[in-house]
Amino acid sequence: MATAPERIRRLLADQLADCCDADVERRIDDLQDLAVDAFDDDPARPAFAALGNETRYRLARALVAAEEELCVCELELFVDVSESAVSHALSDLVAADLATRRKDGNWRYYAATPLAESLLETADRAVGDE
Amino acid sequence: MATAPERIRRLLADQLADCCDADVERRIDDLQDLAVDAFDDDPARPAFAALGNETRYRLARALVAAEEELCVCELELFVDVSESAVSHALSDLVAADLATRRKDGNWRYYAATPLAESLLETADRAVGDE
DNA sequence: AATCTATCTTAGCTAGCGTTCAGATAAACT
DNA sequence: AGTTTATCTGAACGCTAGCTAAGATAGATT
Incomplete structure (x- = not known):
């Protein structure tokens, strides 16, 4: 060849x-x-790498759809994996700048970032009209 | 717990x-x-699943950046995997509606779809201002 | 301070993804 | 028709991503 x-x-x-x-x-x-x-040092790549996994994708979806911060125990309802896996996934989302984390006592609140919002909303729009 | x-x-x-x-x-x-x-039957999910892999991501990036259709042999320059892997990856992109394929003799031309364009451009914009 | 709570972290295992190899396909040329 | 060309397809294998389990952490409560 x-x-x-x-x-x-x-x-x-x-x-x-x-x-x-x-x-x-x-x-x-x-x-x-x-x-x-x-x-050359593409800064968007980590976001797509993170959203490639279904657990992380669903959690990101949940945060964007909620339009408010959600607690870990609430987020667990959206995926069918262990509590530990949810924690891992959420950390990954934060690392990829797709979510923010806020502590309040023992509770941890996560919220979607503008990056997560714009990516998922753009996808919905683009998939809508084809 | x-x-x-x-x-x-x-x-x-x-x-x-x-x-x-x-x-x-x-x-x-x-x-x-x-x-x-x-x-509920999220149609955007396959696109993110596809872009989660680095080979597919780079090929999609190349197609969007090129702003024109590219031949398989040209696309091979963008990734460091076998010619077979490139073919697999491109098929996946087409299946995820991130690329289109056109035949011309023995050559195959691939081009980015509006979905691919809008996703990557949105990411660039959103990552830019943070 | 001792305990309970929600979440995180570390380590290890495994399923599945992405790769390569080998052979198939279809178009063009001789 | 046979050969060459570009690309595709199917199968198999290795490695890594993502899972679970167990223990750690830090805040709250008693």
Whole structure:
């Protein structure tokens, strides 16, 4: 199997009327630049990594839907895992800047951040009209 | 350890001046309703599940950043996995409605969907101002 | 201070995800 | 038709993410 750059050369040969080494290099450089733009220390990645897991996703959903802070014991109702797993998941959400935590005595209140709200609401909107 | 509903009762007793069984039941019902709203066949979930994986995330990023369709051999430059893994990942993105696929001879062109665009752009915006 | 409470943390196990390999497919060219 | 090309598909395997269990923590209550 040909390597990716080799196939890109053939692709360009197909697309352009005629194509020289410089064209191939330029195209690869362009893609390289794209990669830098797209990935260089991407701060949004942790949020998506967190929401990829169903437990964390459901908890984030609950917090956004509630439109108010919820206590851990309330959040447990939304998922079917151990209390320990809920605690783990909530810590992950906070680490990903998808939730905030507030202490009040023995209770811990979690709330959705603007990041969580905008991501889930955008998803709902975008999925709605297709 | 007390069960979640038991703790919710104590939580309400803390929050409300005084609290009866009806209050606890109402609160739990409210949360139940929230759960239905939030999860009943949530169509946005597959998109987040797909973007949770780094390979798929990077490919989606590349497609959004490119603002044009890209060929598989071009997309391979963005990730460090086998050509087969790229193909698997792209299929997953299409299944999650994050990308579209177009055939042209032996080449396959993928492009970001509005869902992918809006999710990643929203994330960038929300992460930007915090 | 001793106990109870809600939640967190650490450690270890396991299921499942994401990878690779091998072979399949379909389009184009000879 | 046979070959080459780009990509896809299915199966199998290894590793890690996410789970549970047990104990730790810190605030409240007695």
